[in-house]
Amino acid sequence: MMKANNLVKGGSFLLSEVDVSTVFTPEDCTEEHLMIANLSESFIDQEIDPYDDVLETQDFTLLVKLVKKAGELGLLGASVPEEYGGTNLDRISSTLISEKMIRCSSYSLTIAAHIGIGTLPIVLFGTKDQKQKYLPLSVSGEQIFAYCLTEPSSGSDALNAKTTAVLSEDATHYVLTGTKQFITNAAFADVFIVYAKVDGKHFSTFIVEKKFKGVSTGAEEKKMGIKGSSTRQLILEDVHVPIENVLGEVGKGHVIAFNILNLGRYSLAAGCVGSSKWAIELAVQYGCERKQFNKTLTEFPLIQKKIADMTIYTYAAESMVFRTGGLMDSARRSLNLNIEDHANQVIKGIAEYAMECSMNKVFATECLDYVADESLQIHGGYGFTQEYKIERIYRDARINRIFEGTNEINRLLIPNQLFRRAMKGELPLMEAVKKLEQELVTYIPSTPDEGVPLLQEKAILNSAKKIFLMVVGKTVKQFKQQLEEQQEIIEIIANLAIQIYAMESVMIRTKKAIDKEGIIRAKQKWNITAAFTQESFAKIQHMAKDAFVMTESGDELKMTLAMMKKLVRYNPRNLLPVKRQIAARIIDSKKYVV
Structure with missing residues (x-):
């Protein structure tokens, strides 16, 4: 068991070479993991899919009934301790459940909101009495939970909430007044996790029951996608909430909100991986069935290219998600279960990888958008009709870039987390920048042998990390304390970090596969890694050049661009046959396989 002080630091991958043994990949899943995945898949195929079209019509009576059915199988208690009726599974198990559940469209969203952001606040922050009262009912599906953060006037700016909570004169309850917007499960939820400001100042969290007087919901929103789910306003009119229903500490609601959103972002990414595979x-x-000009569509090279690109993108997203899940599980295993502040240690473990959770969310949601779009394109005109499920996947996918903090907000959070950790002394970021500056003075470029598996890819990754540090160093030097105002450059820093995390996750996953299975059996993974690394590095060069132009000019800029050019020397591979091989494997299997 790893010691807490030996855990991989969040964000540290940007500053040093990563120990391959610390990276979890999908191929590392145990028999127990696979059994859970199969159970989830079978449940969807046998119990939910027959009602799929009915659920899309917002038959909430049936929806609630099927949620309870999931409870009977133990699929709602993966993150709940056994003493409260749950199964207390690891993060990878929850990831697999999320990935498999996604094939039931809006039903999966209902489940995700219930077991994730709806229930986890009580799991992580609830008192023993609160856990005993609410968690068993959540696990069984007898009560359905909802998360209420967004308001009509505050979305990304969640701390600017207008909902108020005032302590009663006898100090027995708080009176909540306000409106929450876009609340998933609102129509049938029994318990709401509500954020409000005590005395209009102290951002706090409350457990609000539907049966409390003054609780009501608005009309169903008419949405572009996820039509089978419930999305309404939650209206609170002088709702008396007992003081024992305060969740966590008064004034510390932001701690709950932000940590739950971190987990929500991760789970959302896992679902997007499942949807991408489905698409x-x-x-x-x-x-393979559709013929044009006496050929099936998959015989056309341009269609094969699309299939290959969809597969490459999805492989990267999948590799990132399982790597991050493995990191969170390692943090969890390092805990001393007997310590009094166990909950706080769990929360610290979640916060440790907040940056990685945001990167997962951004990359995986944009992966799904791309894959769904290309899948619909392959379907042609039929893809634009409701007869084919890709039309629904395409519509449903769009909300993911807005859910759990927009991708723009998450892109701002990634560098913010990085710089904050550096300022606290948790990551030697600026030390790494200075070390690189000294190294580049005498840097002699070399071109790696492209014939050795992953040697060139590793060299490219190392160059990408150097370029990232160059960008950080130049931007900090230029803007100093005003850097936060330069959102265009902050976005570039975030995108560079995301691409590097994706490249490294892909490369390590493939290295582990080659070491275990040999190059022949891992050929598909090697092809994917070669293509993804080369194309990602091209994006990194382009983004870095933009950043340098924003921070420097004249001879200084010329010197920087010349130095970057030294760092990008490699022999590019012809990706045409590589991508055709990738597509051929997918076409032969008629599904995503690596």
Whole structure:
């Protein structure tokens, strides 16, 4: 068991070489993990899919009934301790459940909101009495939970909430007044996790029951996608909430909100990986059946290229998600279960990888948007009709870039987390920048042998990390304390970090596969890694150049660009045959396989 002080630091991958043994990959899943995945998949196929079309019509009576059915199988208690009726599974198990559940569209969103952001606040921050009262009912599905943070006037700016809470004169309850917007599960939820400001100042969290007088919901929102789910306003009119229903400490609601959102972002990314795999499967199966000009669609090279690119992108997202899940599980295993502040240690473990959770969310949601779009394109005109499920996947996918903090907000959070940790002394960021500056004075470029598996990819990754540090160093030097105002450059820093995390996750996953199975059996992974690394590095060069132009000019800029050019020397591979091989494997299997 790893010691807490030996855990991988969040964000440290940007500053040093990563120990391959610390990276969890999908291939590391145990028999127990696979059993949970199969159980979830079977449940969806047998119990939910037959009602799929009915659920899309917002038959909430049926929806609630099927949520309870999931409870009977133990699928709602993965993150709940056993003493409260849960199964207390690890993060990877929860990831697999999220990935498999996604094939039931809006039903999966209902489940995710209930077991994730709806229930986890009580799991992580609830008192023993609160846990005993609410968690068993959550696990069984007898009560459904909802998370209420957004308001009509505050979305990303969540701390600017207008909902108020005033302590009664006898100090027995708080009176809540306000409106929450876009609340998933609102129509049938029994318990709401509500954020409000005590005396209009202290951002706090409350457990509000539907049966409390003054609780009501608005009309269903008419949405672009996720139509089968419930999305309404939650209206609170002088709602008397007992003081024992305060969750956590008064004035510390932001601690709950932000940590729950971190987990929500991670789970959302896992679901997007599942949807991307599904969209690839639908595209390939349709392409193998549909004929044009006496050929199936999958015989056309341009369609093969689309299939390959969809697979490459999805492989990267999947690698990132499982790597991050493994990190959080390692943090959890390092805890001393007997310590009094166990909950606080769990929360610290979540916060440790807040940056990685945001990177997962951004990359995976944009992966799904790309894959869904290309899958619909392969379907042609039929993809634009409701007869084919890709039309629904395409519509449903769009909300993910808005859920759990927009991708723009998450891109601002990534560098913010990085710089904050550096200022606290938790990451030697600026020390790494200074070390690189000294190294570049005498740097002699070399071109790695492209014939040795992953040698060139590793060299590219190392160069990418150097370029990242160059960008950080130049921008900090130029803008200093005003850097926060330069959102365009902050976005570039975030995108560079995301690409590097994706490249490294892909490369390590493939290295582990080659070491275990040999290059022949891992050929698909190697091809994917070669293509993804080369194309990602091209993006990194372009983004870095933009950043340098924003921070420097004249001879200084010329010197910086010349130095970057030294760092990008490699022999580019012809990706045409590589991508055709990738596509051929997918077409032969008629689904996503690596």
